[in-house]
Amino acid sequence: MRTLPVDVLAGDLVIGAANLTPVDPSMGVVGAVFQPNSAYIPSRHSRSMEDTAPPTELSVRETNGRLLRCAGVDLIDLSSEVGDEGRELHVLGLEDYGRYFDERQL
Structure with a gap:
């Protein structure tokens, strides 16, 4: 899978990086495990399951610097409960989905 x-x-x-993969092609949703760097502060950049929105607006860009146009970026950090795999990043409503992924791919 790409x-x-x-x-x-x-x-x-x-604040970190991720390798996005399809989650829900019909809605333009992609996701990944978030890999934080030293600038990441969980209380500022992510939310827990009880929170409705992260305290800071997030964005994602390709490694070449091109910003991905989308409806929003969500970062839930459950790493204190389940370890590093518990940092879930979701990009919602990704525009130009077909440019990055096969719309039938899951």
Whole structure:
């Protein structure tokens, strides 16, 4: 399955990376395990299951610097309960989905 390597940003600050894969092609949703860097602060950049929205607006860009146009980016951090695999990144309503993934691919 093809992946799309991206940087995850809070404003202009890169807080980590991910390798996006299809989650729900019909809705343009892709996701990945988030790989934080030293700039990542969970209380600022992510939410828990009880929160309705992350405290900071996030964006994603290709490794060549091109921002992905989408409806939103969601980062849920459950790593304190389940380990590093618990940092879930979802990109919602990805425009130009077919440019990155086969729309039938799951």
